[in-house]
Amino acid sequence: xxxxxxxxxxxxxxxxxxxxxxxxxxxxxxxxxxxxxxxxxxxxxxxxxxxxxxxxxxxxxxxxxxxxxxxxxxxxxxxxxxxxxxxxxxxxxxxxxxxxxxxxxxxxxxxxxxxxxxxxxxxxxxxxxxxxxxxxxxxxxxxxxxxxxxxxxxxxxxxxxxxxxxxxxxxxxxxxxxxxxxxxxxxxxxxxxxxxxxxxxxxxxxxxxxxxxxxxxxxxxxxxxxxxxxxxxxxxxxxxxxxxxxxxxxxxxxxxxxxxxxxxxxxxxxxxxxxxxxxxxxxxxxxxxxxxxxxxxxxxxxxxxxxxxxxxxxxxxxxxxxxxxxxxxxxxxxxxxxxxxxxxxxxxxxxxxxxxxxxxxxxxxxxxxxxxxxxxxxxxxxxxxxxxxxxxxxxxxxxxxxxxxxxxxxxxxxxxxxxxxxxxxxxxxxxxxxxxxxxxxxxxxxxxxxxxxxxxxxxxxxxxxxxxxxxxxxx
Numbered sequence: 001x002x003x004x005x006x007x008x009x010x011x012x013x014x015x016x017x018x019x020x021x022x023x024x025x026x027x028x029x030x031x032x033x034x035x036x037x038x039x040x041x042x043x044x045x046x047x048x049x050x051x052x053x054x055x056x057x058x059x060x061x062x063x064x065x066x067x068x069x070x071x072x073x074x075x076x077x078x079x080x081x082x083x084x085x086x087x088x089x090x091x092x093x094x095x096x097x098x099x100x101x102x103x104x105x106x107x108x109x110x111x112x113x114x115x116x117x118x119x120x121x122x123x124x125x126x127x128x129x130x131x132x133x134x135x136x137x138x139x140x141x142x143x144x145x146x147x148x149x150x151x152x153x154x155x156x157x158x159x160x161x162x163x164x165x166x167x168x169x170x171x172x173x174x175x176x177x178x179x180x181x182x183x184x185x186x187x188x189x190x191x192x193x194x195x196x197x198x199x200x201x202x203x204x205x206x207x208x209x210x211x212x213x214x215x216x217x218x219x220x221x222x223x224x225x226x227x228x229x230x231x232x233x234x235x236x237x238x239x240x241x242x243x244x245x246x247x248x249x250x251x252x253x254x255x256x257x258x259x260x261x262x263x264x265x266x267x268x269x270x271x272x273x274x275x276x277x278x279x280x281x282x283x284x285x286x287x288x289x290x291x292x293x294x295x296x297x298x299x300x301x302x303x304x305x306x307x308x309x310x311x312x313x314x315x316x317x318x319x320x321x322x323x324x325x326x327x328x329x330x331x332x333x334x335x336x337x338x339x340x341x342x343x344x345x346x347x348x349x350x351x352x353x354x355x356x357x358x359x360x361x362x363x364x365x366x367x368x369x370x371x372x373x374x375x376x377x378x379x380x381x382x383x384x385x386x387x388x389x390x391x392x393x394x395x396x397x398x399x400x401x402x403x404x405x406x407x408x409x410x411x412x413x414x415x416x417x418x419x420x421x422x423x424x425x426x427x428x429x430x431x432x433x434x435x436x437x438x439x440x441x442x443x444x445x446x447x448x449x450x451x452x453x454x455x456x457x458x459x460x461x462x463x464x465x466x467x468x469x470x471x472x473x474x475x
Contacts, residue, residue: 025072026072026073027071027072030071030072033155033158034056034058036056036154036155036158037055037057037151037154037155037158038054038055038056038154038240039055040055040154040158040268041053041055041150041151041154041159041268041272042054042055042150044268044269045272045273049276050272050273050275050276050277051276052275052276052279053147053150053275053276053279055150055151055154056147057144057147057148057151059144060138061110062113062116062138063110063113063139064109064113064139064391064392065109065110065137065139065140065144065391066108066110066113067142068110068111068112069105070102073101073102074102075102075103075104075105076099076100076102076103076104077104077105077106077107077108078104078105078106078107078108086396089101096177113139117135117396118131120399123397124397124398124399125396125397125398125399125403126399127398127399127400127401128401128402129145129286129317129318129402129404132286132317132390133152133283133286133287135390135391136282136286136389136390136391137282138391139390139391139392140282140389140390140391141391142389142391143282143391144274145295146278146295146296147275148297149271149296149297149298150271150272150275150296152298153264153267153271153296153298154268156264156267156268156298157261157264157265157268159264160260160261160264160265161261163209163210163211164208164211164261166206166207166208167206167207167208168204168205168206169204169205169206169207169282170204176441177352204220204221205217205218206218206219209257210257211254211257211258212246212254212257213243213246213247213252213253213254213256213257214242214244214245214246214247215243215246216243216244217241217242217243217244217245218240218241218242218375219239219240219241219243220238220239220240263300266300267297267298267299267300270300271296271297271298271300274294274295274296275295275296275299277293278292278293278294278295278296281293282315284383284388286316286317286389286390287316287317287318288314288315288316288317288318288319289314289315289316289386290315290316291320301352315382315386316386316389317386317400317402318404318405319382320379320382320383320386320400321400321402321404321405322405323375323378323379323382324379325405325408326398327372327375327376327379328373330368330371331370331372332376333368334365334372335369336367336370337361337364337365338365339363339426340361341358341361341362342373344357344358344361345358353417369446383398383400393406403460
């Protein structure tokens with residue numbers, strides 16, 4: 001073989017290696033794994049009773065968890081200073097030097113996620129039940145963890161199936177051997193160049209595992225020998241071999257060989273069903289605060305997963321609505337009770353009521369006000385827990401609005417507001433009456449005094465004096 005042919009052969013192998021390296025990078029394998037997992041999940045989700053999942057673990061761009069940077073080469077987020085020192089030096093040993101190769105970022109969450117929230121003109125996030133559920137699907141780490149568990153369960157099946165696929169192995173090795181004239185004993189030197197195609201010394205091999213445990217192997221070994229001593233010579237040998245190995249010992253049959261694949265396939269099918277159950281339970285968790293149930297499990301033992309303690313009462317979104325109604329009822333009752341307290345005070349000031357009755361009613365009013373403060377504190381704490389269960393930060397200004405419980409109002413909000421207005425008008429009328437009373441004389445004249453005044457008015461002398469005074473005033 002000439003030098004030109006050797007160069008061409010070398011260029012071909014270099015191009016082949018570059019093509020392999022270009023295709024086998026992190027992004028390539030990530031996309032391949034995503035496509036394989038989705039294909040396997042959709043294969044099992046062929047029943048309308050459990051077809052809600054497509055196997056995707058992609059995060060919504062509007063989500064708080066979304067990573068706007070490269071999925072394969074993300075920048076380094078902010079870290080604890082003391083802990084970050086251990087990334088570069090630990091136990092006196094130098095660490096990995098390229099932690100900052102992709103740059104740094106101060107963001108640990110999607111920096112634009114708040115701009116996608118449903119807010120009103122006051123900047124408050126207004127939540128209905130449906131909107132809260134959609135936000136939970138988008139932001140909840142708990143729900144995302146269940147999707148990722150299903151994804152890993154699909155990859156378990158892919159790995160087990162790969163063991164039964166035909167696997168190709170190939171490689172290329174080149175050796176140069178030189179023997180001097182003293183070593184050969186023939187008075188002349190001998191140089192040999194050996195090119196071998198294939199793995200482990202040359203050849204192309206294919207292996208496949210059968211369902212009965214049989215191992216099928218086909219190999220092609222091609223050896224080219226160049227003898228560069230004296231007249232150049234070249235020889236090529238090609239070897240094709242077939243082998244079948246069938247274990248015949250105990251536990252080497254179909255039941256043992258296919259056990260792992262069967263278990264992985266059954267587990268994936270169960271997980272596809274379980275993620276659909278979990279999605280329904282997750283809706284109930286958002287709505288009522290109940291435990292959503294067990295999610296997907298790669299071990300396949302769903303009954304072994306711990307369950308939450310039974311919940312007393314209603315929690316979640318509807319629990320917050322109930323607390324809102326209770327607070328409004330307490331506020332209405334306190335307003336009515338305050339009006340009664342004011343009436344009792346007037347009766348006490350008039351001497352028609354003793355002090356014990358007034359103090360008892362005032363104590364009841366103070367107790368009601370303390371209960372109202374406690375109810376408001378409990379509502380704020382429950383609202384913070386609910387916001388966190390959706391995957392949102394508790395400092396978010398959230399308003400819960402829904403008309404679902406309005407149908408159970410015995411006294412409508414309009415009537416309650418009208419009663420409050422009537423109380424306000426009554427109080428204002430009472431204050432105005434009191435002001436008028438203060439403007440009146442301390443004592444009204446008796447009937448005798450009124451008659452004497454009338455008699456004086458009828459006296460002619462007094463009438464003449466009054467006429468003279470009126471004339472003077474007119475002049």
